[in-house]
Amino acid sequence: MxxxxxxxxxxxPAAEYRPYARDIKEAVLSVLESGEYILGEQVALFEEELARYLGVRHVVGVASGTDALVIGLRACGVQPGDEVVTTPFSFIATASAILHAGAKPVFADISLRDYNIDPESVLKCLNERTKAIMPVHLYGHPAPMHELMRIADEKGLAVVEDAAQSLGAKIGERKVGSFGTVAAFSFYPTKTLGGFGDGGAVATNDREIAKKARMLRDHGRVDSKEHVLLGYNSRLDEIQAAALRVKIRHxxxxxxxxxxxxxxxxxxxxxxxxxxxxxxxxxxxxxxxxxxxxxxxxxxxxxxxxxxxxxxxxxxxxxxxxxxxxxxxxxxxxxxxxxxxxxxxxxxxxxxxxxxxxxxxxxxxxxxxxxxxxxx
Ligand SMILES: Cc1ncc(COP(=O)(O)O)c(C=O)c1O
Incomplete structure (x- = not known):
């Protein structure tokens, strides 16, 4: 045998492309012919469609899941001197994003039931410098969001969901990425919604956080004349967005x-x-x-x-x-x-x-x- x-x-990834190849080729070709390659209609429409899928108010497309984490952390106010409690059982990007935001990762242990961060262990890591909790929905299984949100609400902490591996996972009828202050997704080709290169998204229900994330992904600008934050060049490409728009339907x-x-x-x-x-x-x-x-x-x-x-x-x-x-x-x-x-x-x-x-x-x-x- x-x-x-x-x-x-x-x-x-190619096996996940083939069933939708015709529509993806058509979508990508139409971007090539449009001449609009950066922050155009496709990114705006994809952001709307992903927000609807997740049940959140705002989605901001960025260049990778790692950038979505860094921008998400900064957009909800994490800054140098802060501590962020997270899991040590994840891809390095989870913790390196905290370092990039200038904060210190503090590691809580996991549960062996689903390999996600253990709320009891989180409680032991909190102190006056703790600013946020960053659970990872590992392997596609949701982290215990109800328990974590209870802790965060009690202590006044932000929650940054690392949902890079779990787009489409749910607790009850709610999708992961819709529980915390902000969430990060990755469209790395092997993810549940895989793109054709790098890509990511920040999701939030908070208008101000979304606004800040939009500024951070585009050099901290408010418009073409004014830059108010130290931002990045981290935009989701139109080509990626057009292809992802086909795949998200499936x-x-x-x-x-x-x-x-x-x-x-x-x-x-x-x-x-x-x-x-x-x-x-x-x-x-x-x-x-x-x-x-x-x-x-x-x-x-x-x-x-x-x-x-x-x-x-x-x-x-x-x-x-x-x-x-x-x-x-x-x-x-x-x-x-x-x-x-x-x-x-x-x-x-x-x-x-x-x-x-x-x-x-x-x-x-x-x-x-x-x-x-x-x-x-
Ligand atoms: C848990 C987790 N967080 C963050 C990332 C980073 O995503 P990206 O590769 O799109 O930067 C990944 C990607 O593998 C991941 O698995």
């Missing part, structure tokens, strides 16, 4: 396809030695990634690779253990649940373009792993 199957990558069906793949993996892996992702009550997991935990991760990774199934490790070490943080060492026993996750997590192929044949093949390989483990 494996002889006639090509290697199955963990991501395949976002929910793409997420449903991801969810069907997750169900398929889950049925097979339930009750094995792999810890599978679980969906919290009333939650819609968007499955940006499908991540299991395995005490013999390196063996499993090798087993999969040898049988042409790609996998990835997100993340192999807590953010604070990167050399970037060598000047502020963390105690060896800090964030034990994050450390355990870093040792054991492994992500399987997950995207909406996986074919039934590919899913069937991956399941067969996982079944072989199961058999091999049972006979040990």
């Amino acid at each position: 494996s002889a006639d199957i090509d290697f199955i990558d963990i991501f395949d 976002l929910d069906e793409m997420i449903e396809r991801r969810r069907a793949v997750a169900r398929s993996y889950g049925e097979l892996l339930e009750g094995t030695d792999l810890v599978i992702p679980v969906e919290g009550e009333g939650v819609r997991h968007a499955y940006g990634l499908y991540t299991v935990r395995c005490s013999e991760r390196e063996r499993l990774a090798e087993f999969l690779q040898r049988r042409k199934v790609g996998c990835g490790i997100y993340y192999a070490r807590p953010i604070f253990e990167h050399p970037l943080f060598r000047d502020r060492p963390y105690a060896a026993d800090a964030c034990p649940r994050t450390r355990l996750a870093c040792r054991e997590v492994l992500s399987l192929p997950m995207h909406s373009g996986l074919s039934p044949v590919q899913v069937g093949y991956i399941k067969k390989v996982l079944m072989d792993w199961r058999k091999e483990r049972a006979s040990v």
